[in-house]
Amino acid sequence: MAQTKLERARAVINNHVIAAVAVGVQPIPAVDLVLLTATQMNMLRRLAKIYDIKFRPELGRSLVAAFLGSVAPLASASLVKLIPVVGWLVGGVSSLAFAGASTHAVGKVFVQHFESGGTFLTLDPDKVMDYYREQFDAYRSSPESSREDENEYHGIKP
Numbered sequence: 001m002a003q004t005k006l007e008r009a010r011a012v013i014n015n016h017v018i019a020a021v022a023v024g025v026q027p028i029p030a031v032d033l034v035l036l037t038a039t040q041m042n043m044l045r046r047l048a049k050i051y052d053i054k055f056r057p058e059l060g061r062s063l064v065a066a067f068l069g070s071v072a073p074l075a076s077a078s079l080v081k082l083i084p085v086v087g088w089l090v091g092g093v094s095s096l097a098f099a100g101a102s103t104h105a106v107g108k109v110f111v112q113h114f115e116s117g118g119t120f121l122t123l124d125p126d127k128v129m130d131y132y133r134e135q136f137d138a139y140r141s142s143p144e145s146s147r148e149d150e151n152e153y154h155g156i157k158p
Contacts, residue, residue: 006115008050013107016043017100024099033068036099040064040106047110048120056120066125067106067132097140105135 003011016039023035041060048055109132113123125132 005050006111009047009107009111009114012043012046012050013104013111016040016046016107017103020099020103024097032099036102037061037064037068040103043103043107044110047107047114051114053114053119059120059123063120063123063125064106067109067129068102101136101140104139105132108132108135 019039020036023032023039026032026035041057041064044060044064045055045057109128110123112131113128
């Protein structure tokens, strides 16, 4: 049975959340943010391919930066890794939680946008920031419960 675009997109998001969590545990401060951005850019490239949308790396980077910038604890968790031993443990745990939640939220925002007919050019981060934060918080509090009902879709038109 052929998978729908939405099913393939969810699989892409889940795979990249796993990769983002792995990025979060690496011990070098700031490198985790670079690797997380690269992971999320790869996710956007794959989602764009599913929805037959031209991938715009320059727009993708600025949109990812806008979302990551709205989550200050991610950067602070990276900087905590500067403290020997204890900092790496605390920062590593915080980074992996925030990296997974952020990747999940970015993926959900773009899938919602692409499902409603949007493109990289039409995504306005200000209009979807509440949805991003909602998805981020839902995933961070309970990764399993943040998954939407398979038949439920609450799109925002571009």
